[in-house]
Amino acid sequence: xVRLSRLLRLRKxxxxxxxxxxxxxxxxxxxxxxxxxAEVEVxxxxxxxxxxxxxxxxxxxLDGCTNRPFYRIVVSKRTDPRDCEMExxxxxxxxxxxxxxxxxxxxxxxxxYHLALGAHPVKSVRRLIGLSGFLPLDPTLLxxxxxxxxxxxxxxxxxxxxxxxxxxxxxxx
Amino acid sequence: xxxxxxxxxxxxxxxxxxxxxxxxxxxxxxxxxxxxKNTDTSWEARKLKNIRQxxxxxxxxxxFEDLEKxxxxxxxxxxxxxxxxxxxxPAVCNKDLMLGQxxxxxxxxxxxxxxxxxxxxxxxSNLDPDFIRxxxxxILKRIxxxxxxxxxKRKLERNKEMPKIQLLSDEQLKQKYEEALxxxxxxxxxxxxxxxxxxxxxxxxxxxxxDGYEHSSLVFTDISEDLNRNERFIVVRExxxxxxxxxxxxxxxxxxxxxxxxxRDILKPELFDDLTVxxxxxxxxxxxxxxLIHFDPDSxxxxxxxxxxxxxxxxxxxxxxxxxTRFFGGLAFYLTKHKSIDNLLIYxxxxxxxxxxxxxxxxxxxxxxxxxxxxxxxxxxxAVEKVKIFVANEAINARAIKLALNPxxxxxxKRTGKQRSVQ
Numbered sequence: 001x002v003r004l005s006r007l008l009r010l011r012k013x014x015x016x017x018x019x020x021x022x023x024x025x026x027x028x029x030x031x032x033x034x035x036x037x038a039e040v041e042v043x044x045x046x047x048x049x050x051x052x053x054x055x056x057x058x059x060x061x062l063d064g065c066t067n068r069p070f071y072r073i074v075v076s077k078r079t080d081p082r083d084c085e086m087e088x089x090x091x092x093x094x095x096x097x098x099x100x101x102x103x104x105x106x107x108x109x110x111x112x113y114h115l116a117l118g119a120h121p122v123k124s125v126r127r128l129i130g131l132s133g134f135l136p137l138d139p140t141l142l143x144x145x146x147x148x149x150x151x152x153x154x155x156x157x158x159x160x161x162x163x164x165x166x167x168x169x170x171x172x173x
Numbered sequence: 174x175x176x177x178x179x180x181x182x183x184x185x186x187x188x189x190x191x192x193x194x195x196x197x198x199x200x201x202x203x204x205x206x207x208x209x210k211n212t213d214t215s216w217e218a219r220k221l222k223n224i225r226q227x228x229x230x231x232x233x234x235x236x237f238e239d240l241e242k243x244x245x246x247x248x249x250x251x252x253x254x255x256x257x258x259x260x261x262x263p264a265v266c267n268k269d270l271m272l273g274q275x276x277x278x279x280x281x282x283x284x285x286x287x288x289x290x291x292x293x294x295x296x297x298s299n300l301d302p303d304f305i306r307x308x309x310x311x312i313l314k315r316i317x318x319x320x321x322x323x324x325x326k327r328k329l330e331r332n333k334e335m336p337k338i339q340l341l342s343d344e345q346l347k348q349k350y351e352e353a354l355x356x357x358x359x360x361x362x363x364x365x366x367x368x369x370x371x372x373x374x375x376x377x378x379x380x381x382x383x384d385g386y387e388h389s390s391l392v393f394t395d396i397s398e399d400l401n402r403n404e405r406f407i408v409v410r411e412x413x414x415x416x417x418x419x420x421x422x423x424x425x426x427x428x429x430x431x432x433x434x435x436x437r438d439i440l441k442p443e444l445f446d447d448l449t450v451x452x453x454x455x456x457x458x459x460x461x462x463x464x465l466i467h468f469d470p471d472s473x474x475x476x477x478x479x480x481x482x483x484x485x486x487x488x489x490x491x492x493x494x495x496x497x498t499r500f501f502g503g504l505a506f507y508l509t510k511h512k513s514i515d516n517l518l519i520y521x522x523x524x525x526x527x528x529x530x531x532x533x534x535x536x537x538x539x540x541x542x543x544x545x546x547x548x549x550x551x552x553x554x555x556a557v558e559k560v561k562i563f564v565a566n567e568a569i570n571a572r573a574i575k576l577a578l579n580p581x582x583x584x585x586x587k588r589t590g591k592q593r594s595v596q
Contacts, residue, residue, distance in 0.1 A: 090396060096388075096389040100388075100389045100390065101389060101390050101391070101392050101409075102387075102389055102390070102391050102392070103392050103394075103427075103430070104391060104392065104393050104394075105393070105394045105395075105396045105431055106393060106394075106395065106396060107395070107396040107397050107398075108395050108396075108397055108406075109397040109398075110397070128391075128393075131383075131391055131393075131410045132391075132393040132408060132410070133377055133378060133393075133408060133410075133416050137380065137383075141383075141386075142382050142383075144386075145382050145383055145385075145386045146382060148385065148386060149384075149385060152385065
C-alpha cells in the first residue's frame with residue numbers, strides 16, 4: 001500500500017531522478033493478439049500499463065583500424081559483446097570526408113520493424129535517428145546543444161574581456 | 174586481419190575519395206651522382222613535397238604538361254558498356270552479383286520483357302518526346318548503318334559456352350551470318366536522349382538549437398531494399414541545423430557508394446575537364462562511352478559533354494567515326510533538333526548513300542513544325558528531288574550541298590530523259 005501511494009505522488013509531482021528516456025515500448029492493454037510474432041511478450045506493470053518485453057538493443061558496433069573508427073548500426077542483445085549482432089541495420093562514419101561530410105546509412109524498413117517489436121536504441125543511435133528526421137529530436141541532444149552554446153558565449157566574453165584588458169594595459173604602459 | 178564484410182563497409186566511405194596524384198618528373202630517383210649529393214633530404218621527402226605543391230597549384234588552376242599524358246591515357250581506355258546503366262530496375266541494379274553473373278544479364282535486355290523505351294527507364298518523364306516516336310526510332314536505326322567489321326571489332330560479350338565447330342552449306346552460313354547481325358542489334362541500342370532534370374531545392378526542417386553542434390554536415394541515405402534509385406530518401410543535415418534534401422550531385426555520389434553501378438567512379442576522371450586533348454586524336458567513341466558510364470543521361474554534365482563531342486564532329490565532318498555504332502542516332506537527333514543537317518547531308522552524298530539522305534530529310538520534317546513543304550516532300554520518293562527542295566527552302570550551306578549533288582544530277586537527267594524518249 002505504501003508503494004502505491006509513493007508511485008502516485010511521484011507521478012503527479014514529477015520524478016526526482018535525472019532525465020531518462022524510457023526503455024520500454026508502451027502498448028495497449030490486450031495487445032497480444034495484434035502481434036503475429038510468437039516471441040513477443042506483453043508485460044503488465046504494477047500500474048496496470050503494459051509494455052513489450054524484449055532484450056533487443058540498437059547500438060553502434062566499432063570496427064576499423066587504429067586511429068580510424070567506423071561504426072555499424074546493429075541490433076543485438078545487451079549481454080552480447082560489442083561487435084556481435086543479430087542483424088545489421090546500417091553504418092556510420094565518424095570521420096568527415098574530403099567534402100566535410102559524415103556519411104550515415106540506415107535501413108529504415110528494418111528499423112521500423114525492430115522498433116515496433118520493442119528494441120531500445122542507445123543514446124548515440126537515438127541522436128542519429130533524430131538528426132535524420134525520421135523521428136523527432138532526442139531531448140538529450142537539445143540539452144547538450146544548449147549547454148554548448150552557453151559555454152561558447154561565456155568563452156567569447158572571457159576572451160573579449162581579456163583583449164580589452166590587454167589593450168588597456170598596453171595603452172596605459 | 175580485417176574480415177571481408179567490414180573491410181568493404183570501411184572502404185566504402187574512404188577508399189574512393191583518395192585520389193592518386195601524379196607526382197611529377199621527380200617521382201622516381203635517378204640514382205645518379207647528383208641525386209646522391211643531396212643528402213639533406215631523402216628522395217621520398219622530395220617526392221612528397223612535389224606532390225603537395227602540385228595539389229596546391231592544381232587548386233589554384235595551374236595546368237601541367239603531364240596532364241595531357243594522363244588525359245590521353247584515359248581517352249584510350251576501352252570500357253565495355255553495360256545495359257545495367259540504363260535499367261533502373263532494383264532487381265537488376267542492387268543485386269550483389271559477381272562479375273560473371275552480371276555479364277549474363279547484360280546481354281539480354283529483351284528477356285526482361287521490356288522492349289518499350291518508356292518501360293525501361295523509370296525517369297520516363299524526362300525523355301525527349303520527339304525521340305520516343307517510333308517513326309523517328311526507325312529512321313535513326315536505318316541511318317546508322319550495319320558494318321559488321323566495326324560492330325564485331327571488339328569482344329562484346331563473355332563466352333557463355335565453349336565455341337562450337339559445325340559443317341554448314343553456303344545457304345546455312347548466310348543464315349547464321351544474318352542471325353549474328355540481328356543478335357548484334359542489342360549492342361547497338363541507342364542511349365536515351367533526355368531533357369535536363371530540374372534541380373532539387375527542398376527544405377524539410379530547420380532547428381535553430383542545433384546551430385554549432387557539429388562542425389561537419391551529416392548525410393543520411395535509406396538502404397532499404399527493392400526501391401527505385403529515384404525514390405530513395407537522401408537527406409542532409411547541415412551545421413546550421415537545417416534539414417534538406419540532397420542535390421542531384423550528392424545523390425549520385427551516395428548511390429554510387431551504397432548501390433554501385435559497374436565501372437563508375439565517384440571522383441570523375443580528368444578527361445571531362447578538357448575534352449580538346451582527347452578529341453584531337455579522334456577518340457570520340459571512347460569518350461562517349463565513358464560519358465555514358467559516369468553520368469546519368471538526365472544530368473547537365475552529360476548534356477554539355479555530348480554537345481561538345483557532337484559539335485566537334487560536325488565541324489570536322491568526321492561522321493565515319495560513329496557510323497554503325499550506337500551513338501550515331503544521338504548525333505543525328507541532336508543535329509536535326511538543335512543544329513543544321515547540312516554537313517551530314519554532304520557526308521551522305523559524298524559517300525553515295527542516297528537512301529540515308531532521303532531518310533534524314535524525312536526526319537527533319539518529322540521533328541520540325543509542320544509546313545506546306547513537309548507534305549510535298551513526303552509524297553516524293555526520289556532522293557535527288559528531295560534534296561533540291563530542301564536546299565531551296567531551309568539549307569544554310571546551299572552551295573556545298575549543290576556541289577555534292579552534281580554527280581547525281583547527270584545520272585538523274587539521263588534516267589528522266591530516257592523515260593521521256595520512251596513516252
